[in-house]
Amino acid sequence: MTLILASASPRRVDLLAQIGITPDEIAPAHIDETPLKNELPRKLAARLAQSKAMAVAKDHPNSLTLGADTVVGVGRRCLPKPADETEARQYLEMLSGRRHHVYGGLCIVDKDGKAHNRLIDTAVKFKRLSHQEIENYIASREWEGKAGAYAIQGLGGAFVEKIVGSYSNVVGLSLCETKNLLVGLGHKG
Numbered sequence: 197m198t199l200i201l202a203s204a205s206p207r208r209v210d211l212l213a214q215i216g217i218t219p220d221e222i223a224p225a226h227i228d229e230t231p232l233k234n235e236l237p238r239k240l241a242a243r244l245a246q247s248k249a250m251a252v253a254k255d256h257p258n259s260l261t262l263g264a265d266t267v268v269g270v271g272r273r274c275l276p277k278p279a280d281e282t283e284a285r286q287y288l289e290m291l292s293g294r295r296h297h298v299y300g301g302l303c304i305v306d307k308d309g310k311a312h313n314r315l316i317d318t319a320v321k322f323k324r325l326s327h328q329e330i331e332n333y334i335a336s337r338e339w340e341g342k343a344g345a346y347a348i349q350g351l352g353g354a355f356v357e358k359i360v361g362s363y364s365n366v367v368g369l370s371l372c373e374t375k376n377l378l379v380g381l382g383h384k385g
């Protein structure tokens with residue numbers, strides 16, 4: 197069955213390729229990703245993954261449409277993609293020396309328009325970051341477009357002391373959950 201990837205993230209395309217899945221079409225969703233007032237990080241990730249998949253599925257009947265969203269959560273606080281350097285610095289200061297969660301919302305809309313949702317939770321512990329480490333990382337610009345203002349698959353990997361759960365979920369899509377869900381919905385993958 198035709199698979200539509202409702203994402204502009206090159207990471208998600210690479211992750212799917214890693215497990216032998218090539219979407220038939222890439223159709224990024226253009227939705228408002230602003231958190232609601234007091235919205236919990238896991239709720240935000242789940243809501244946005246479904247909104248992305250639903251928005252794209254409307255125009256692609258008789259397909260499977262996959263949407264995903266990654267949100268870093270520190271306690272009740274959402275750390276989505278930082279808007280600018282100042283916000284990225286704030287996020288890194290907040291994550292320094294702390295345990296946080298990376299919530300991956302995954303939603304596949306089937307050919308009948310029904311949404312199938314999964315929420316993947318990975319716990320990550322950062323080492324304490326010095327002022328200089330934060331400034332060097334800001335200068336690298338790697339934080340741009342990354343939830344929580346870091347990339348575990350890049351320079352940010354050096355900040356990670358411990359991870360419990362799916363690594364690929366942190367990068368943008370849990371390979372295990374994605375494959376299971378797709379196969380369960382009849383995709384040959």
Ligand SMILES: Cc1cn([C@H]2C[C@H](O)[C@@H](COP(=O)(O)OP(=O)(O)OP(=O)(O)O)O2)c(=O)[nH]c1=O
Pocket residue numbers: 202203204205207224225229248264265266267268277298341342343344346347348349352366367368
């Ligand atoms: C925490 C973390 C996030 N990320 C990325 C994964 C996601 O692409 C991004 C979070 O933004 P998302 O809004 O989940 O995704 P996106 O804007 O890249 O793409 P789209 O909405 O079209 O699907 O952060 C990393 O690459 N490495 C990391 O370690």
